[in-house]
Amino acid sequence: xxxxxxxxxxxxxxxxxxxxIFDSDTNYFDDFRNEQVxxxxxxxxxxxxxxxxxxxxxxxxxxxxxxxxxxxxILEQFQKWTPEVLDSFKQLADTGCVExxxxxxxxxxxxxxxxxxxxxxxxKHCQFMEDMFGQRPRIFRNTExxxxxxVAKVVEDMGFDAILTEGADHILGYRSPNFIYNPPNxxxxxxxxxxxxxxxDIAFRFGNRGWAEWPLTAExxxxxxxxxxxxxxxxxxxxxxxxxxxxxWEDTGIFNFMRAFPGMLLATKKNEFLTVSQAVGRYxxxxxxxxPHMISWADTERDxxxxxxxxxxxxxxxxxxxxxxxxxxxxxxxxxADWRKLLTSDHFYYMCTKxxxxxxxxxxxxxxxSPYDAYINYMNILDNVRARAAAIKGR
Amino acid sequence: xxxxxxGWEFPPHISGGLGTACYGMTKGLSEIGVKVxxxxxxxxxxxxxxxxxxxxxxxxxxGVRKIVHQTxxxxxxxxxxxxxxxxxxxxxxxxxxxxxxxxxxEQMALDAETLAAIKAxxxxxxxxxxxxxxxxxxAGDLMAQxxxxxxxxxALARISDFDVIHAHDWMTFPAALHVKARTGKxxxxxxHSTEFDRSGDNINQVIYDIExxxxxGADKVVCVSHLTRNIAFTRYGVPAEKLEVVYNAVxxxxxxxAATRPIRRNEKIVLFLGRVTMQKGPEYFLMAAxxxxxxxxxxxxxxxxxxxxxxxxxxxxxxxxxxxxxTFTGFLRGKDVHKIFQIADLYVMxxxxxxxxxxxxxALSHDVPVLISRQSGVSEVITHxxxxxxxxxxxxxxxxxxxxxxxxxxxxxxxxxxxELSKLSWxxxxxxxxxxxxxxxxxx
Numbered sequence: 001x002x003x004x005x006x007x008x009x010x011x012x013x014x015x016x017x018x019x020x021i022f023d024s025d026t027n028y029f030d031d032f033r034n035e036q037v038x039x040x041x042x043x044x045x046x047x048x049x050x051x052x053x054x055x056x057x058x059x060x061x062x063x064x065x066x067x068x069x070x071x072x073x074i075l076e077q078f079q080k081w082t083p084e085v086l087d088s089f090k091q092l093a094d095t096g097c098v099e100x101x102x103x104x105x106x107x108x109x110x111x112x113x114x115x116x117x118x119x120x121x122x123x124k125h126c127q128f129m130e131d132m133f134g135q136r137p138r139i140f141r142n143t144e145x146x147x148x149x150x151v152a153k154v155v156e157d158m159g160f161d162a163i164l165t166e167g168a169d170h171i172l173g174y175r176s177p178n179f180i181y182n183p184p185n186x187x188x189x190x191x192x193x194x195x196x197x198x199x200x201d202i203a204f205r206f207g208n209r210g211w212a213e214w215p216l217t218a219e220x221x222x223x224x225x226x227x228x229x230x231x232x233x234x235x236x237x238x239x240x241x242x243x244x245x246x247x248x249w250e251d252t253g254i255f256n257f258m259r260a261f262p263g264m265l266l267a268t269k270k271n272e273f274l275t276v277s278q279a280v281g282r283y284x285x286x287x288x289x290x291x292p293h294m295i296s297w298a299d300t301e302r303d304x305x306x307x308x309x310x311x312x313x314x315x316x317x318x319x320x321x322x323x324x325x326x327x328x329x330x331x332x333x334x335x336x337a338d339w340r341k342l343l344t345s346d347h348f349y350y351m352c353t354k355x356x357x358x359x360x361x362x363x364x365x366x367x368x369x370s371p372y373d374a375y376i377n378y379m380n381i382l383d384n385v386r387a388r389a390a391a392i393k394g395r
Numbered sequence: 396x397x398x399x400x401x402g403w404e405f406p407p408h409i410s411g412g413l414g415t416a417c418y419g420m421t422k423g424l425s426e427i428g429v430k431v432x433x434x435x436x437x438x439x440x441x442x443x444x445x446x447x448x449x450x451x452x453x454x455x456x457x458g459v460r461k462i463v464h465q466t467x468x469x470x471x472x473x474x475x476x477x478x479x480x481x482x483x484x485x486x487x488x489x490x491x492x493x494x495x496x497x498x499x500x501e502q503m504a505l506d507a508e509t510l511a512a513i514k515a516x517x518x519x520x521x522x523x524x525x526x527x528x529x530x531x532x533x534a535g536d537l538m539a540q541x542x543x544x545x546x547x548x549x550a551l552a553r554i555s556d557f558d559v560i561h562a563h564d565w566m567t568f569p570a571a572l573h574v575k576a577r578t579g580k581x582x583x584x585x586x587h588s589t590e591f592d593r594s595g596d597n598i599n600q601v602i603y604d605i606e607x608x609x610x611x612g613a614d615k616v617v618c619v620s621h622l623t624r625n626i627a628f629t630r631y632g633v634p635a636e637k638l639e640v641v642y643n644a645v646x647x648x649x650x651x652x653a654a655t656r657p658i659r660r661n662e663k664i665v666l667f668l669g670r671v672t673m674q675k676g677p678e679y680f681l682m683a684a685x686x687x688x689x690x691x692x693x694x695x696x697x698x699x700x701x702x703x704x705x706x707x708x709x710x711x712x713x714x715x716x717x718x719x720x721x722t723f724t725g726f727l728r729g730k731d732v733h734k735i736f737q738i739a740d741l742y743v744m745x746x747x748x749x750x751x752x753x754x755x756x757x758a759l760s761h762d763v764p765v766l767i768s769r770q771s772g773v774s775e776v777i778t779h780x781x782x783x784x785x786x787x788x789x790x791x792x793x794x795x796x797x798x799x800x801x802x803x804x805x806x807x808x809x810x811x812x813x814x815e816l817s818k819l820s821w822x823x824x825x826x827x828x829x830x831x832x833x834x835x836x837x838x839x
Contacts, residue, residue, distance in 0.1 A: 310803075310807050372781055372794075375804060376804065379800075
C-alpha cells in the first residue's frame with residue numbers, strides 16, 4: 001500500500017508599494033496590486049482548484065484526502081478582498097478530508113533570527129487556523145520547507161507531531177523519501193520528506209512539451225506512484241497550490257489531470273490518499289535523518305541562498321530583526337503588524353541576485369525591476385518603521 | 396580581411412566615447428587577424444603629443460601622414476594615417492574658429508600645395524551632400540574640413556589595399572561614400588550617435604542629411620544598441636535588413652581596479668563624467684544632488700567634463716544652493732579619469748539620450764557601482780546597475796541616497812557588475828563585425 005500525501009502551500013505576500021526616502025506616510029503596502037494579484041490568482045487557481053478538491057472529496061466518499069498550509073498573510077487578504085475563497089476553504093474543512101498545517105503566520109524566516117518571534121508567529125497561525133477551520137494544527141512546516149535539526153527540536157518542544165521538509169539528495173543519499181523518519185535529537189517528532197521528483201513532475205514539468213514524458217496522464221502518474229508499492233510507505237507530493245491554474249495554466253490540462261488522478265489511483269485498490277496526520281499515525285519511522293545545515297525546497301541548491309545569498313539580503317534581514325525589541329515594546333498593534341508583514345520571506349527573495357541576469361523563475365514572481373530596487377525600497381520603509389518605533393518610545 | 400576605417404578620434408586624443416570605442420574595436424579586430432587602416436583627421440590639441448609622424452613615409456599624397464603612437468604601435472595589424480583636416484564636433488563656432496585659425500597659421504606654407512593636390516585628384520568633385528556654411532551648431536568651416544577630409548581620404552584609398560570601408564559617425568560618412576564610389580568596395584557605417592541624440596528634436600538638417608545619406612548609401616549599418624537601431628529605422632528610414640547591432644565593450648584595467656584607493660576624507664563621492672551637454676542630462680544630476688543633500692550632507696558631487704552647458708551648470712549649482720557640495724573639474728583624460736574613478740562611490744549617467752555609453756562600463760571596471768538612465772543603450776547589456784528614467788529626479792536621488800547610506804548595496808552592485816562586465820569583450824564585438832564584413836565580401 002502506497003499512501004499519497006498531497007500537501008499544498010497557499011501564500012501571497014503583502015507586496016510593498018514604491019516608497020522613496022522622501023516618503024513619510026505609513027502606507028507601506030501596494031493594496032491595489034495585492035488585490036489585483038489575489039483576484040487574478042483566485043480566479044485562475046484558488047476557486048477552480050478548491051472546487052475540484054471538493055468534488056473529489058465528495059465523489060470518493062472520504063477516500064481522497066489532502067493537506068494545506070495557508071499563511072496568515074494570505075488569509076487576511078482573502079478576508080479583505082475575496083471572502084468567497086475563504087468560504088471555499090471552509091467548505092473543504094467541513095468535509096473532514098482536509099488537514100490544515102501550521103507555519104509561521106507571516107511566512108517568515110524568523111527561526112533564523114529570533115526564536116521568540118518564531119514561536120509567537122507559529123502560535124498565532126495555529127490560533128488563526130483553529131478560528132477559521134475548527135482544527136488545531138498538529139503538523140508544522142517552516143517557510144519554504146527550511147529545515148534543520150534545530151528547527152525539529154523547537155517544533156517538537158512546541159508539541160507538534162511531525163514536520164515537513166525537502167527530500168534533498170545530499171541529505172537522503174541512498175535513502176528514499178518514501179518513508180517516515182526521525183530527526184536525531186527528537187524523541188517523538190516525525191519527519192516527512194518531499195518526493196521532489198514526482199512532485200516536480202506535476203509542479204514544474206507538467207506543461208513542458210520538451211519533457212520526454214509529456215503529456216503527463218493520470219494513468220502514467222498512477223503507474224509511477226504504484227511502483228512505490230513494496231519500496232516505501234508514502235508518496236509525499238508537496239507543492240505550491242498555485243501549480244493548479246497559475247504556474248501550470250488551465251490549457252496544459254492540469255485541472256483535468258487532478259480530476260482524473262485520484263480515481264485512477266484508488267481504482268488500483270493498492271494505493272490510497274492520506275492527510276499528513278493520518279500518515280504519521282499509520283507508519284513507524286524507519287530511521288534517523290541528520291540535517292545539521294539549513295535546507296529548503298528552493299532552486300537546485302536546496303538551501304537558503306534565494307533569501308540569504310547576498311549582502312543586501314543579509315543586511316535587510318539583520319536590520320529588520322534588530323528592530324524586534326523596539327517595535328514590540330511599543331505595544332502599538334498597527335506598528336507591530338506592519339513590521340511583521342515586512343518579515344515575510346518574499347521581500348528578501350525579491351533581492352536575490354542569483355540568476356537575475358538570466359531572467360528565470362525568480363523574475364516571474366518579482367514585482368521589482370531589479371533586486372537592487374527591491375532592497376532600496378525595503379530599506380526606505382524600514383527607516384520609517386524605525387522612526388515610528390523611536391517616536392513612540394520618545395513619548 | 397583588410398578594413399579601411401574612417402574615424403575622427405583615436406586615443407590618446409579623445410573627447411568622448413568614440414575614441415575609446417575605436418581603440419577597443421581595432422584592437423579586437425587585430426586579435427582576430429583583421430588588418431585595419433585607420434584614417435584620422437588632425438588631432439586637437441596638436442601640442443600635447445601622443446602621435447608621432449613617421450618621417451620615412453614619403454610616398455603618401457600631400458596632406459596625408461602616417462603616424463604612430465608616441466608610445467609605439469599599440470598592436471599589430473593597425474596602420475594609422477592622419478589627414479590635414481580638422482574635425483572637431485561638439486565645439487561652438489567660436490572655439491572651432493579658434494582651432495581652425497591656429498591650424499591655418501601652422502600650415503600657411505603648405506596650404507597652397509595642399510590645395511593644388513586636392514584639385515589634382517580627378518573624378519567627381521563632390522557628392523553634393525552639403526554646401527558650405529552649414530548649421531548654427533557647427534561653423535561653416537567644419538563642413539569645409541569634412542570636405543577636405545573626404546578628398547584626402549579618397550587620395551589615400553587610391554593607394555591602399557582593403558576589402559571593406561568602415562566609417563564611424565557622420566563626419567566621415569561623406570568620405571566613406573566617396574571612397575565607395577571610387578573603389579566599389581562594400582561599406583559599413585557605424586552609428587555611435589545620431590543627430591536626435593545630440594540635439595533632441597531641434598536637429599541640424601544638414602547633419603541629418605549627411606547621416607541619412609551615409610546610412611542609405613552603406614551596405615550595412617551597425618548600431619551600438621537596439622535603442623539606436625530603432626532611431627535608424629524610424630527616423631532615418633533605413634531598411635531593417637540593413638541594420639545590425641554590435642555592442643561596445645570595455646577593457647578591464649590591468650591593475651585590478653580599486654586596489655589602490657587612496658586614503659581620503661570621510662566624504663562620499665558621486666560622479667558625473669561626460670560631456671556637459673543637453674544630451675547627457677547634467678541638470679538632472681544637479682537637481683537630484685539638491686535632493687540628496689537635503690538628507691545626507693557628507694557627500695560631494697563631482698561633475699567632470701566640459702561642454703556648452705558648463706557655465707549654466709555652475710550657475711544652476713549656485714542657484715540650487717548646493718555650490719559647496721559640487722566640484723567642477725573640467726575635462727579629464729587618461730590618468731585623471733582613472734584617478735577620479737578610484738575615489739568615486741557611485742557613477743551617475745543621467746543621459747537624456749545615450750546610444751550606448753561606454754563610461755558606465757569603465758566605472759564598473761574600476762569597481763564603481765553605476766546608476767544609469769533607462770534611455771541608454773548600455774542599459775541593454777548591463778543588468779547589475781541601478782536604473783532610472785532621466786527625468787525622475789526623485790528616484791535618482793532615492794537611489795543615490797541608498798548607495799550612500801547602505802554599504803551592502805554598493806558592494807553587491809560592484810561584485811555582480813564586474814562579473815557581468817567580464818562577459819563583454821571587444822574581441823566578441825570584433826567577431827560580430829568580422830561576420831558582417833564577411834557577409835558583404837562573400838567570405839573573403
